[in-house]
Amino acid sequence: MVIAKKPMKIREEVAALKRERTLDTAVDLFYEKGYVNATLDDVADRLSVTKPFIYANFGSKNELLSEICLRGVMAAKQALDDVLEFDLGPGETLRLFITRYVAAILEHQKNIAVYTREEKNLGTAEAQKLAALRKAFVAKLTSILEQGVASGEFDVRDPNMAALAIIGSVSWSTFWYHPDGRLTIADITQNMTHLLMGLAGLKRA
Template identity: 30%
Template sequence: MARRAGSDGAKTAEAIRAAGLRLIFEHGYEGMSLRDLAEMVGVQPGSLYNHIATKQALLFELLSGHMRTLTAALDEALAGVEGPLARLDAFVDFHLRYHLTRKMEVFVNNSELRSLEPRNRAVITGLRRDYERRLADILAEGAADGVFTVPDVKVATYAILAQLTGVVGWYAPDGRLSEDEVVALHYQLVLRGIRESAQTIRP
């Protein structure tokens, strides 16, 4: 018998989200059953509906919660940072460290967008674009100031995000490179891609 989450509603709801995230990560949205979810949390299947309306609602809550938390944390990381070089450095540092410590959330957010119903998908797509806009604004500011060479801000934004987020798939905490080394290396790679000169120094 799975360990029961207790009678506290908030704790049970959090246990459901955590278990749902793990099950979707391990088995995919289609492969996750509410019966398995209830068993993992330690409640009766019918009791799940005291906390989630449907399986689809749970997926939407997981993805929207991830994106809203991510964007709010980014805004906090960028607060008070002035100038496109320093803001790009802060963005790369934040994005990598945040994602490297949340492998399940990142994987589910990227792989299960397809599993959302159209209305829910539109909301998550909007939240993703809102996050992407932060980086696009940094690149546009740097290009306007002559600090960056960015022929197409939108394409550069997508390329940089794909490069940074892709690290989650191969980085190992006990591997050859430390987290700090990975962050510093990727900052240099990003910066060299949007500047004409390769002679760059991390601010």
């Protein structure tokens, strides 16, 4: 029985590796050329494979786009959900969230940039799913800010607007951050945490 299971495990690992290679290549091409201009032939050529290799894991180019966008959104969601598990006060929760959120967004820079630019090309069901995740994300961040206002830690007139401003500021960094640039992810995380905590009305970050 044990011997019979090993080949299946290897096949699953190989399939997962092929899927990841396809996604990594597709996100690079969608980021470089745009979703409309990048083709599955481009993806196959860069991978040095034929299109059936791609279709073995993804039914269409749009399915690739959906998975790329979902991974970016889920990275942001995970950063927030992980911080909420600590059950800290509003100030420390926001500080830790921003730190992890900035890092997660920049580590998934291309996914987030592709999602921002190509959301209009998603299928209706996929777009609605991601919009629901984004709405829940904004609601959770707004709640943190509302709690901070109630406790006197934050000074913001409109917590929902502040939440959107924080999200927008961090998301936009995917368009100017460069891995070989002057600032590292750690530098940007530190600076943006300071700036965005100030936006929430805290003078120190």
